[in-house]
Amino acid sequence: MTTYNIPKHLTGLSEEELKISQSKFGYNHSDSIKKNTWYNMLLAILKEPMLLLLIAVAVIYVVVGNYSEAAFMLGAIIAVSGISFYQDNRSKKALEALEKLNEPLSTVIRNSKVIQIPTHEIAVGDLCITEEGKMINADGEIVHSNDFSVNEASLTGESFSVFKSQDTEDRKVYSGTLTVSGLAVFKVEKIGSETKLGKIGKSIQEIKEERSPLQIQITRFVKWMAVIGLIVFLMVWAYSFWQSQSIIESLLVGLTLAMSILPEEIPVAFTTFMALGAWKLMREGIIIKRSSVVETLGSTTVICADKTGTITENSMRLKALFDYKSNQVFDEERFNAPELSELIAFAMWSSEPVPFDPMEKTLHQIYEQAQPNDRRKDFQMVHEYPLDGKPPMMTHLFENHSGERIVAAKGAPEAILAVSNLSEHEKDKLRQHISDFGKQGYRILGVAKCYFKGNNFPEKQQDFNFDFLGFTVFYDPPKKNIQQVFRKIYDAGIKVKVITGDNADTTNAIARQAGIINHTPAVNGAEIIHHSDAELIEFSKTTTLFTRMFPEAKLAMVNALKQNGEVVAMLGDGVNDAPALKAAHIGVAMGNKGTEIAKAAASLVITNDDLDKLITGIAAGRRIYANIKKAIQYIISIHIPIILTVSLPLFLGWIYPHIFTPVHVIFLELIMGPTCSIVYENEPIEKNAMLQKPRKMTETFLNRKELSISIIQGLIITAGVLFVYQFAVQKGSNEETTRAMVFTTLIFANIFLSLANRSLVYSIFDSFKYKNRLFPVIIGATLALLFAILYIPLFADFFHVTGLNISELGMSFLIAAASVLWFEMYKWIKRR
Known part of the structure; x- marks a missing residue:
């Protein structure tokens, strides 16, 4: 953890004071957030259309005195709600685990010690430390600060930062605001829902999270199916009543059909897939803030990467120093040379007193090693000009008790040359040095000093009269495995853009070393901001390297890519990356070296x-x-034969019109639910999936061709099932035997379909190579239940079936296989 130079009188809360504060004011989280308790989840499940249908059927069975069927329906209600509850609970636990991991840590002083605690444990009276790049997590008053500025845009809408200290008129800091520079210690006055942000939070708590395109499409599809189910239910009920004149019997027939039409497995599957996907990624070290991001990830078409800390290690080793007076380049072996004393000292003085940036930390370390007399304790910062300008620079003014003053500046070499007392000829020679260093992938900072008396400091740092001292030359090497990473990104059909604050030469060199494909010159941030949206879109298509980028320029490029129909993942770790991270479809921050703002x-x-x-x-x-997609195609394909087997014998006036009753349909539903939402969720990635182009975000979850295939699969299974029906009737079978053959054929077809649809491209034999231990478990359980229904008299009587002989069983098996496995020939042709 960072070492802080905090005044000794700031001791913070003692253990006793902490307990009193927490018992009086509670913890630092908003009371307005409604926790999704188990009984809320259960109530939500019991409102599901399928459960309401089951309850209606169970009530009818009780009314007519069919208590065994009513008991089965009660069991089905428990099973269906149990499966939904299990899935919802898994999703809830996965999302809670993500939420817990997402919680930032806060730095506080307690018992005179600086410690880190989970943010929700901040108590009223705590002394919190905030520094550059951190988010403020409670409301309070500054008691100590060092060059502290804060961005309060989240509360005020103003984008510029405000300087505050214990001596300014406004000493307050607020939860949800961002520390832009320096450091502050503040005493916590309000936490949780009592903070300014918490009070706003209460009013916005009801705003729902935006739903993903896939979520919207699936909801629409399920609603349409429910509407169709209602219409068909009324038609069948009316038709059946006209035939039988029995309101109860016709109502049961109508409800059976309604149950067979309703695809309630689809929304359950979607929620489960997303939540468990996010949870599995969390175990891999990828924290997803919203589970719907998982869906968007697969559609990524362009990755915008910041250079420092993302492509490179962000280790910032000082590689060389160029001293202007002696006109010499000094390598690492010679940093102790007396000629470098002034350059090293002013490079350090121009850095933050408590450094946050890796380069500034290095400069402080080099100063300690090279200077026999450490003067940092003797001087206090009296004025600061934070990093600004395009390209940027920063200036610090220090003073000691005797009035001696130090004015030090550092920044982009072009910025420092522009403000230094140098002739154009001298600047040209220095620009050659900048270019030479840049071509080797080095990061260069110019350093300058100034003599200034009086306290009427100029409004802009660029108005000082600077003496140029030299360059600090850093090397931040590309990460070790970065070339393989970019190769995989390109193989997946994804474009790469580098968006960085560094100069063109350095960026070109690092991009080349990292294996980034680039055939066009770099574009500078200052150029970007003056172009129209149409011109920016053209830039975004052709340019790979964007250099000297500042926050507004980064944001403009991300928006241009989005307008061009790209799905943008923005990678960054700094304060200046935050707007672009927020605007991108997927903002990706680095966990170790990333700022809390990012x-x-x-x-x-x-x-x-x-x-x-x-x-x-x-x-x-x-x-x-x-x-x-596989799960949904499976659900559609298996629902069609269930719907048609329930309805066609009735409408066509066949000998056994009620071949399936609610108990048969609900048994099939109980098999299908776990297959689609548990088994398919566990399917591994198919081979070559990462060698395909990304899908379009606007693409529907099932296009016409895919939907047609599912419908054809369903119709061919229906043909097989109805063929078995007629075959049994023609050979003189009774209703129980016919029902047993039809039911068995449909169960076998369900098993074959679940296996065939594991891949919609590769053969069923290729799919066996994919490890999914849940498949044999579910198939084994299905077969065990089928044989129990056929051959255990108690179950056979209940389901109104009879045991099949070997030839009848074989017939059902072969017809089921033929009605599904034709799809293997289609896949073979598709592969060819």
């Missing part, structure tokens, strides 16, 4: 900063989307 703005955090994890996330997104 993590708060992002929708996904990579805990160990390994970019390869993003590939894991994209692969997971593609796997989950493909598996949802």
Whole structure:
């Protein structure tokens, strides 16, 4: 943890004071957030249309005195609600685990010790420390500060930062605001829903999270199916009543058909896939803020990466120093040379007193090693100009008790050259040095000093009269596995853009070393901001490297890519990346070296900063989307034969019009539910999935061709089932035997379909190579239940079936196989 130079009188709460504060004011979280308790979940499940249908059927059975059927329906109600409850609970637990992991840590002083605690444990009276890049997590008053500025846009809408200290008129800081520079210690006055943000939060709590395109499409599809189910139910009820004149019998027939039409497994499957997908990624070290992001990940078409800390290690080793006076470049071996004393000192003085940035930390370390006399304790910062300008620079003014003053500046070499007392000829020679260093992938900072008396400081730092001192040359090497990572990204059909604050030469060199494909010159941030939206879209299509980018320029490029129809993943770790991270479809922050502002703005955090994890996330997104499609196609295909087997014998006036009753339909539903939502969710990624182009976000979850295939699969299974029906009738079978053959054929077809649809491209034999231990379990359980129904008299009587002989069983098996496995020939032709 960072070492803080905090005044000794700031001791913070003692253990006793902490207990008193927490018992009086509670914990730092909003009371307005409604927790999804188990009974709320159960009530939501009991409102599901399928459960309401089951309850209606159970009531009818009780009314007519069919108590065994009523008991079965009660069991079915418990089973269906149990499956839904289990899935919802898994989803809830997965999302709670993500929420817990997402909670930031806060730094506080307690018992005179600086410690880190979960943010919800902040108590009223605590002394909180906030520094550059951190989010403020409670309301309070500043008691100590050092060059502290804060962005309060989340409360005021003003985008510029405000300087505050214990001496300014406004000493208050607020939860949800962002520390832009320096450090402050504040005493906590309000927490949780009592903070300014908490009070606003109460009013916005009811605003629902935006739903993903897939979610909207699935909801619409299920609603249409429910409407169709209602219409068909009324038609069948009326037709059956006209035939039988029995209101109860006709109502049961109508309800049976309504149950067979309703695809209630689809929304359950969607929720389960997304929540469990996010939970599995969490175990891989990828924290997803919203489970719907998982779906978007698989559609990523372009990755915008910041250079420092994302492509590179962000280790910022000082590689060389260029001293202007001696006109020499000094390598690491010679940093102790007396000529460098002034350059090193002023490079350090121009950094933050409590450094946050890796380069500034390095400069402080080099100063300690190279200077025999450490003067940092003797000087206090009296004025500061924070990082600004395009390209940026910063200036610090220090003074000691005797009035001696130090004015030090550092920044982009072009910015420092522009404000230094140098002739154009001298500047040209220095620009050659900048270019030479940049071409080797080095990061360069210019350093300058100034003599200034009096306290009427100029409004802008650029108005000082600076003497140029030299360059600090850093090397931030690309991460070790970065070339393989970018190769995988390109193989997946995803474009890469580098959006960085560094200069063009350095960015070009690092991009080349990292294996980024680039055939066009870099574009500078200052150029971007003056172009129209149409011109920016053209830039976004052709340019790979964007250099000297500031927050507004980064944001403009992300928006241009989005307008061009790209699905944008933005990778960043700094304060200046936050707007672009927020605007991108997927904002990706680094967990170790990323600022809290970046993590708060992002929708996904990579805990160990390994970019390869993003590939894991994209692969997971593609796997989950493909598996949802497989599950939905399976559900549609198996629902069609159930619907038609219930309705056609009735409408066509066949000998056994009520071949299926509610107990048969609900048994099939109980088999299908776990198959689609538990088994398909567990399917591994198909081979070559990461060698395909990303799907379009606007694409419907089932296009016409895919829907047609599912319908054809369903109709051919129906033909097989009805063929078995007629075959049994023609050979003189009674109703129980006919029902047993039809039911068995449909169960076998269900098993074959679940296996065939594991891949809609590769053969069933290829699918066996994919490890999914749940498939044999579910298939084994289904077969065990089928044989129990056929051959255990108690169950056979209940289901109104009879045991089949070997030839009847064989016939059902072969017809089921033929009605499904034709799809293997279709897949073979597709592969060819």
